[in-house]
Each structure stands twice: as structure tokens, then as C-alpha cells.
Amino acid sequence: MTPDTLPYAPIELVARNPARGVYRRWRLHAARDLFGRVTVETAWGRIGAPGRTLVRSFAAEDEALRYVRALLRRRAGAPRRIGTGYVVA
Known part of the structure; x- marks a missing residue:
């Protein structure tokens, strides 16, 4: 699951396990800003x-x-x- 290049399209993962009360989401988005730097936003x-x-x-x-x-x-x-593991949303 490790990329060779940056994933400039957002990645959204979710983990659900009702028996354990786990309902999580995780999102990653990489982009270039106006100054040419790479910003990585994680939510x-x-x-x-x-x-x-x-x-x-x-x-x-x-x-x-x-x-x-x-x-x-x-x-x-x-x-x-x-x-529980994360799956692509």
C-alpha cells in the first residue's frame, strides 16, 4: 500500500467494527501550493x-x-x- 509517487488524488479510508464500536475515517490529500511546496493534509x-x-x-x-x-x-x-483494518471508501 506504499506508493512510488505522491497520490495527488485524495485517499479516503474507513474502518468499521460495530462489535468493538469502531467507526473511523482517515483522509489524505497531497497538493502543490502557489510557492511550489508540497502540502499534505490529513484528516x-x-x-x-x-x-x-x-x-x-x-x-x-x-x-x-x-x-x-x-x-x-x-x-x-x-x-x-x-x-479492524481500514478499507478504501
Whole structure:
């Protein structure tokens, strides 16, 4: 699930496990800003709730790609951490 290039189209993942009360969403969007920097916006929270958002800016695309890969590795470990995996929404 680790990309070779930045996913400039938004990625939306959801994790649902009613037995455990898990209803989570996670969204990632990478884009270039007006100054040529790469911004990575991550939003997460409970499905249906406002949730939280974090925006990070990177001077080089390879730095942003390393950050995105680390985030996706963390999502891949969800079955171990929360008892259910994320699927593409």
C-alpha cells in the first residue's frame, strides 16, 4: 500500500467494527501550493463527527513521499491496534 509517487488524488479510508464500536475515517490529500511546496493534509476522526485536520508542508516531493509512506504504514497496522483494518471508501 506504499506508493512510488505522491497520490495527488485524495485517499479516503474507513474502518468499521460495530462489535468493538469502531467507526473511523482517515483522509489524505497531497497538493502543490502557489510557492511550489508540497502540502499534505490529513484528516481523521469518528465517522459523522468533525474530526481533526493536520497540514504539513514540504520543500521537496521526496520528503513528502516519505511522510505519506509512514502514514500509510501506520494505517496498515490498524488491525493490530484497533481490531479492524481500514478499507478504501
